[in-house]
Amino acid sequence: MSIKLPQKLMLLGSGELGKEFAIAAQRLGNYVIAVDRYANAPAMQVADAYEVISMLSADDLEAVVTKHQPNIIIPEIEAIRTEKLIEFEQRGITVIPTATATNYTMNRDRIRELAHQQLGIRTAKYGYATTLEELITVSNEIGFSNVVKPVMSSSGKGQSVVQDKTEVEKAWNYAMPAAGVAIANSRGDSQKVIVEEFINFEIEITLLTIKQWNAPTIFCFPIGHRQERGDYQESWQPALISEDKILKAQEMAIKVTDALGGAGIFGVEFFITKDEVIFSELSPRPHDTGMVTLISQNLNEFELHLRAILDLPIPHIEQLGASASAVILASEKSDSISFGGVADALSEKDVDIRLFGKPNAHPYRRMGVALAKGVNVQEAREKATRAASKITINS
Ligand SMILES: Nc1ncnc2c1ncn2[C@@H]1O[C@H](COP(=O)(O)OP(=O)(O)OP(=O)(O)O)[C@@H](O)[C@H]1O
Numbered sequence: 278m279s280i281k282l283p284q285k286l287m288l289l290g291s292g293e294l295g296k297e298f299a300i301a302a303q304r305l306g307n308y309v310i311a312v313d314r315y316a317n318a319p320a321m322q323v324a325d326a327y328e329v330i331s332m333l334s335a336d337d338l339e340a341v342v343t344k345h346q347p348n349i350i351i352p353e354i355e356a357i358r359t360e361k362l363i364e365f366e367q368r369g370i371t372v373i374p375t376a377t378a379t380n381y382t383m384n385r386d387r388i389r390e391l392a393h394q395q396l397g398i399r400t401a402k403y404g405y406a407t408t409l410e411e412l413i414t415v416s417n418e419i420g421f422s423n424v425v426k427p428v429m430s431s432s433g434k435g436q437s438v439v440q441d442k443t444e445v446e447k448a449w450n451y452a453m454p455a456a457g458v459a460i461a462n463s464r465g466d467s468q469k470v471i472v473e474e475f476i477n478f479e480i481e482i483t484l485l486t487i488k489q490w491n492a493p494t495i496f497c498f499p500i501g502h503r504q505e506r507g508d509y510q511e512s513w514q515p516a517l518i519s520e521d522k523i524l525k526a527q528e529m530a531i532k533v534t535d536a537l538g539g540a541g542i543f544g545v546e547f548f549i550t551k552d553e554v555i556f557s558e559l560s561p562r563p564h565d566t567g568m569v570t571l572i573s574q575n576l577n578e579f580e581l582h583l584r585a586i587l588d589l590p591i592p593h594i595e596q597l598g599a600s601a602s603a604v605i606l607a608s609e610k611s612d613s614i615s616f617g618g619v620a621d622a623l624s625e626k627d628v629d630i631r632l633f634g635k636p637n638a639h640p641y642r643r644m645g646v647a648l649a650k651g652v653n654v655q656e657a658r659e660k661a662t663r664a665a666s667k668i669t670i671n672s
Pocket residue numbers: 401424426430431432433434436473474475476477481504506507508509546557558565
């Protein structure tokens with residue numbers, strides 16, 4: 278396949294990941310339509326055109342696709358009416374990585390069944406529940422501690438660690454607010470949770486895996502990360518794990534991404550224990566922990582995604598040395614955002630920041646990221662965290 282440029286690319290989801298992708302796409306002259314559920318989303322600020330719709334509505338998706346006639350649709354978040362993407366694909370529009378892949382990865386249960394049942398890949402022990410009663414039964418079967426997550430959610434939304442049976446009901450209510458109450462934490466409309474055995478890992482990693490149309494799958498160096506409340510706080514590259522474990526992770530990543538098909542970058546997440554590499558989940562798109570590649574590689578994860586999508590060559594991925602990212606989170610609700618401490622944060626050598634331009638803040642919302650290089654991973658992490666802590670969000 279040889280794709281002519283420019284292409285008309287429609288981004289479904291326009292957050293921080295979409296913004297960097299849009300910038301990469303426009304650097305190669307493409308036309309970008311940014312779509313999201315709210316106005317002035319980060320990618321909209323740098324796109325050629327934008328639309329505000331409900332991406333869970335098939336009618337809304339139909340309207341924007343009819344209006345803009347994109348050649349390629351690039352999902353940027355999980356919560357999309359993926360059945361509609363299958364229809365677009367049948368009409369000849371390319372969906373990245375494929376429409377079916379986005380449907381599998383939007384639903385934790387579908388991707389888990391594919392990885393564990395069909396491909397025989399090692400995962401945490403798991404079960405599902407659609408009522409509190411079922412959750413009590415499944416939790417007892419899995420044992421404690423366990424982790425309860427809505428099957429359709431991301432960035433830890435609605436997710437909690439359950440230490441013992443007294444905490445099960447709280448976890449259910451957090452994942453699935455009572456009927457009639459707006460689903461605040463679940464990003465889709467499925468009333469189902471997955472319960473997973475809690476894995477006491479030494480480190481968790483994201484293996485950025487680049488699946489190409491006409492060339493073999495390639496990998497970035499593994500990215501280590503630390504999460505709180507199910508959401509990423511800092512990431513670093515390279516993650517210091519053995520060659521043997523890297524190869525095991527690569528083998529599993531190839532299996533899952535081959536089964537999903539198509540082209541693009543995938544963020545494949547693994548828990549690394551003393552003896553094992555355990556598959557967790559994957560994003561069929563750039564990964565938040567992969568924002569470290571904005572400083573750590575010659576081609577960042579957004580440029581790699583673009584090249585894979587457009588069937589452009591990736592002759593060499595260079596890792597530029599110990600690097601880290603640390604998130605800049607809001608602490609309160611606000612509709613008027615300004616940042617302080619930027620000069621101070623940028624005063625250190627090999628430090629950079631991205632402020633996403635999100636128009637509103639609420640507690641724990643990710644508003645930016647600090648990036649740093651260091652002589653080793655520890656120093657890079659310290660520098661990134663220090664820079665992030667200097668940024669204040671004023672409302
Ligand atoms: N079974 C588990 N055992 C131990 N920790 C877990 C388990 N499941 C999730 N976690 C912790 O919670 C984090 C978020 O979980 P997960 O990746 O499933 O959620 P997510 O909402 O899809 O996040 P994202 O969209 O940011 O990738 C994991 O990176 C890990 O730190």
